[in-house]
Amino acid sequence: MGLLGLDIGGTKILGILYDEDGQEIARQKRKTKAAEGIDVVMNQVFKVIDDLIKESTSKLEGIGVGVPGLVDAAGTVLFSPNIPFKDFELSKLIKKRYSVPVYVGNDVNVAMYGEWKHIGNETSRDVLGMFIGTGVGGAIILDGILYLGQGSAGEFGHMVVSADGAYCGCGAQGCLEAYASKTAIQKYIEKQIGKGRTTLLTELLEEDGVVLKSSSLIKAYEKNDALAIEVIDRTARYLGIAVGSLVNIFHPDLFILGGGVMEAMGSILLEKTLNEAQQHAMPGLLKTVAFSLSEMGDEAGVYGAYQLIKSKM
Amino acid sequence: MGLLGLDIGGTKILGILYDEDGQEIARQKRKTKAAEGIDVVMNQVFKVIDDLIKESTSKLEGIGVGVPGLVDAAGTVLFSPNIPFKDFELSKLIKKRYSVPVYVGNDVNVAMYGEWKHIGNETSRDVLGMFIGTGVGGAIILDGILYLGQGSAGEFGHMVVSADGAYCGCGAQGCLEAYASKTAIQKYIEKQIGKGRTTLLTELLEEDGVVLKSSSLIKAYEKNDALAIEVIDRTARYLGIAVGSLVNIFHPDLFILGGGVMEAMGSILLEKTLNEAQQHAMPGLLKTVAFSLSEMGDEAGVYGAYQLIKSKM
Numbered sequence: 001m002g003l004l005g006l007d008i009g010g011t012k013i014l015g016i017l018y019d020e021d022g023q024e025i026a027r028q029k030r031k032t033k034a035a036e037g038i039d040v041v042m043n044q045v046f047k048v049i050d051d052l053i054k055e056s057t058s059k060l061e062g063i064g065v066g067v068p069g070l071v072d073a074a075g076t077v078l079f080s081p082n083i084p085f086k087d088f089e090l091s092k093l094i095k096k097r098y099s100v101p102v103y104v105g106n107d108v109n110v111a112m113y114g115e116w117k118h119i120g121n122e123t124s125r126d127v128l129g130m131f132i133g134t135g136v137g138g139a140i141i142l143d144g145i146l147y148l149g150q151g152s153a154g155e156f157g158h159m160v161v162s163a164d165g166a167y168c169g170c171g172a173q174g175c176l177e178a179y180a181s182k183t184a185i186q187k188y189i190e191k192q193i194g195k196g197r198t199t200l201l202t203e204l205l206e207e208d209g210v211v212l213k214s215s216s217l218i219k220a221y222e223k224n225d226a227l228a229i230e231v232i233d234r235t236a237r238y239l240g241i242a243v244g245s246l247v248n249i250f251h252p253d254l255f256i257l258g259g260g261v262m263e264a265m266g267s268i269l270l271e272k273t274l275n276e277a278q279q280h281a282m283p284g285l286l287k288t289v290a291f292s293l294s295e296m297g298d299e300a301g302v303y304g305a306y307q308l309i310k311s312k313m
Numbered sequence: 314m315g316l317l318g319l320d321i322g323g324t325k326i327l328g329i330l331y332d333e334d335g336q337e338i339a340r341q342k343r344k345t346k347a348a349e350g351i352d353v354v355m356n357q358v359f360k361v362i363d364d365l366i367k368e369s370t371s372k373l374e375g376i377g378v379g380v381p382g383l384v385d386a387a388g389t390v391l392f393s394p395n396i397p398f399k400d401f402e403l404s405k406l407i408k409k410r411y412s413v414p415v416y417v418g419n420d421v422n423v424a425m426y427g428e429w430k431h432i433g434n435e436t437s438r439d440v441l442g443m444f445i446g447t448g449v450g451g452a453i454i455l456d457g458i459l460y461l462g463q464g465s466a467g468e469f470g471h472m473v474v475s476a477d478g479a480y481c482g483c484g485a486q487g488c489l490e491a492y493a494s495k496t497a498i499q500k501y502i503e504k505q506i507g508k509g510r511t512t513l514l515t516e517l518l519e520e521d522g523v524v525l526k527s528s529s530l531i532k533a534y535e536k537n538d539a540l541a542i543e544v545i546d547r548t549a550r551y552l553g554i555a556v557g558s559l560v561n562i563f564h565p566d567l568f569i570l571g572g573g574v575m576e577a578m579g580s581i582l583l584e585k586t587l588n589e590a591q592q593h594a595m596p597g598l599l600k601t602v603a604f605s606l607s608e609m610g611d612e613a614g615v616y617g618a619y620q621l622i623k624s625k626m
Contacts, residue, residue: 126462126463138562140562142455142460147455148564149439149563149564149565149566150439150564150565150566150601150602151564152561152564152595152598153562153563153564154562155561155562155564155595156561156562158558158561158593158595159472159558159561159562160474160554160555160557160558160593161473161476162475162476162477163474163475163478163550163551163554164475165476170595170596171596172557172592172593173592173593174554174593175593237476238476241473241476241487242473244473244485245471245472245473246562248465248468248469248471248472249451249453249466249467249468249469249472249559249562250462250466251461251462251463251464251465251466251468252462252463253462253463279485279486280471280473280485280486280487280488282465282468282471282483283483283484285465288463289463
């Protein structure tokens, strides 16, 4: 028996075939070629799947997929920011071609489900995942099941943390994402440099090209660069406000923080975030919640996709 | 068959005995006598139950209870703000005396469960309830089941809506409750009057005694009093921010708004709240959620307690 996990990203598609014990049988990676249109993208997807089937002697029993964007319960991708999917019946199409059960979910939801299966244990059933990357996403797992509400649940990046606050890409004001995403960090640094502040980040920004790498930010932080310290403190501040609010709302067993920004800054950012969350969680509540950094990096999505199709069978 | 719903409040205890179809058989009401200590309170509770049993010929099959404060999964009241319950095994005690299944839950959770059973239908399975009274409370019903997390879930009053914002009774800064509760409204009006503003509320406040009635606020609002309009707009503003955030987090089927403040101001406050929420919910999301004012007033608690014990049997 084999189950296939697939992570369709904006730039690459990663597929891993797992055996019944969750051991990797084979993996395949291809470029998404999102700019070349939907037919080319689907061709790449099928090639990844076909190649994985060829590499295995065990029968394919199901396919799990994570994809950026809004996905409905039927596995139709309503909208994707990076791939030309629009009301696209992705699940139906894959099911038709391979005649196996298919699960399609949002990439952050799927990846956080994977992290939970990797990190969590049987006592952590109510789990929140916050993903801090270019934007801020989230996932809600309740009693061990991914909770989606009517489909879009878990948009932690668009919780308001500051009325009358910064404008967000979504058009609203004061969203967490407008303060604590990679985009927000970049914007804040550029603004401060524009004001004429002296910082190691000016040079690092030039070295990195247009967008500062999280690793560069950490480098400047470790050299006690005032602006680097300030921007990390600011990020942690707003993350902590959101984490505290979410603890008051959900009182979960486990809270996983992940994504590029969180993974690069690791325990430095986590510790500062929890210090701030302590100020906002109801008295005594925070210490009842376990916190963890994500651990799987780029493989969380494909592993979560595998775990989700497994859970559906 | 009879099931008993009990609402133990800070000032009164209301009990209603229901038949198997949810029809009221009998009701009893007594003062809580919270100031006279725990034994007196429990004596009052037992009298309400005993009297209800006497009035009925059908066998008592279970008792549901709502109580202000923090209640754990075993029905132990860890803490109550109004009644001298402290790590008090309320469920165990009632169960021992009457030898029937007992459910004890937090009053806001229980009341909102009652409102959902009253208002909702089979298509509304994921439901949020926000209760705007002296403080702001909440309840989360997911797939038709009251969600409690580790016990304290649903503390919507302690979501941060404004970083660096007003201080809240909980000790934190910027909580919704510090902006949109009866207490916050009173505080804001007193501050504005203290600044020398002319308003109809000055006189109404004197008539009402120490605390302004919500009905007085509405009266001044209808007479176009500038401060009354301002304070209602301000309340709606912060409620809307929280409602928008919660829609982004849960994408629920139904959102019930209730409590004394909301019930008194009804559609005026609801409409303004939803206008603000529209600014913060993700594009297109708000219109997929049904909104309703609570409808049961003081009877929501006892009805919810009945429905909860029914659901457990």
